[in-house]
Amino acid sequence: MKNKIFYFFIFFLIIPPTFAQVKIGNNPASIHSSSILELESSDKVLVISKMTTTQMNATQPLRGALVFNTEENCVFIYDGTSWRNLCDLGAGINVTTSTTAPTNNKMGDFWINKSYDSSAYIWDGTSWDSMDNNPRRGNGIPNNTTAPNPIAGDVYVDNNSGMIYAYDGSTWITSNSPLSANNGLLINSSNTIQLGGVLIQPTIIETNNINTITINGLQNGNTTTDDIVTINKTTGVLKKTSASNILRENVIKIIANDGQVTFTGLTLYTTDKINVYRNGVRIDFTLINSTTIEIEPSAICYAGDEIRIVQLY
Template sequence: MFGQTPGFNYQALILNNVEIQIPGTNVKENKVPLASEDITIRFTITNEQGIEYVEEHDVTTDENGMISLIVGEGTPISFTFENINWDGELKYLNVELDILSNNEGFVFLDTQKILYIPHPTNGNGTIKIVNALNELTPPYKLGELIWITNYGPNKNPSLMIWNGYNWLPVNDDFDPTNELGLVVVENDAARAARFVNPENGDQVWNKTCKCIQVFDAPNWVSISGNVTNVLNGLTNESNTIKLGGNLTEATQLVTNAANTLAIKGLQESTNQEDVIIAADKDTGVLKTKKLNDFLQKKQIVIIATEGQLEFKTPLNITNSDKLDVYRNGVRIDFTILNSTTIKLEPEAICYKNDKIRIVQLN
């Protein structure tokens, strides 16, 4: 611990970039490890704004072509490793290789993200642990780290870094108002300022819409929170969607023999002025219709001939209960011969000029 120095380890297998013909072998691209060769490795640390640090290492590969170095212990070319601002933002390590015997100069080898954060120490290789920021005594060193046991209203433990002006949580998504580290913004404008170049999967809690928003390029999508707009027969009551409301567009329900539509528990109508529901025979659109419009009433008066018993009805006969027959104002019985013909009872045989009145409903 006392011997710890700022920096991080880098290991690599160096291959000979000159093709070598090896009879009887099947080596990919005919390349073999570069064993026991003098090389120079150049490390360049960059962020989104540009270069932060460049250093070089003169080293000899082992018999297997391996090297193992500490980035931060090389010869500085540009800037100093101690002044790198380890602010938790993404950095990249760019690696270049110069095989001295080839006289080709530096060639690009690799680029990778820096996920480990080196940190300055207080001489004992440890990070200071405090319960509150007021326990610290300035001056502070740029990039210095501390572990605070309770930070923010919820007293969350957090790793903090000194950015030259303030102590900030190392995790950029840390927010003291919630325990999951979700970034909280006041509105869309604040979200845009916080996420200038958002990436897919970025999440925020938006106080204005009271919802979690996830960036799914190119839009921010709300995945929870208040329902702000419901349409076409639905209503929103206290953030609960309910059936009932104005239809805002032509709406069609399609049924079939297996998937029928039923309404149970309807009350029985006792009002003679109630209307009934009818479906248009072509479109299926529901309409209302007065009950009287469904009943056809028709009557005819026939002057009988001597001994006549059979008479034609004004409408097709569908039910004998919808048919009444009168002879000279007196109701008489009859039988149905076919869909359009009745026959009076024998006792009601007509005399010449008897008036037969047939009243029919349909």
């Protein structure tokens, strides 16, 4: 039978055929009307050209050419521009459910990992990308087994305790961790953070001409019982001082000599908040320097006159 097929095939190649159809194999006299060439056998097969990927890509045949790629173990067809793998055409998307990742994947394949809470992955052509990182679920705290390969922002729910965890890039942090507050903040009985704590370090609040600080609803103060807040011009540090320190009064009493108009040896704290009185009557004066004043000539003193110098500073 082999010899018959061989000789028939050689004859077909050497001698120009006088007919339009060829049948090789069993039942050579029976051929479909639409066939130009038919191969028929119950124990023989057609073997097409075998090539590696490099050899295949170096060949640019007619559109529709077939080749068996020995590296991909699949038949490729040439579409006129490039070789296309017939194993990928119309093969559909594979969905695998297992505890280990499948191999020999195609882009778009799905894998449901049964090792922890049936997490789903999709094959991107290179690696498996998780489709349901947030939130992840597992039995027990998150670790390399229950939540492998986490990235910052991932959320995990422990099915056993119901606790929620968030990954900060290095550690899983539980939402059930107790809150803490300090340096001017406190946690009230409702577990809410609010102002009112003790400052434990120097604290600066930066403001500008747009972002200012305003306190509304202040009560009226009392200069006798209340202190006044001051601000250091250099550091901006807030301090308090008694209201009496804001405006002080200093009174110097002198018993004048006859004909005296100049008074020296004084301690003068200011130059613009000084009043001079002669026997209770305010008189004009001239400030000579920080220790000396001279009253107006028309107010020349007699012996025993009381001169009172009042300063506000």
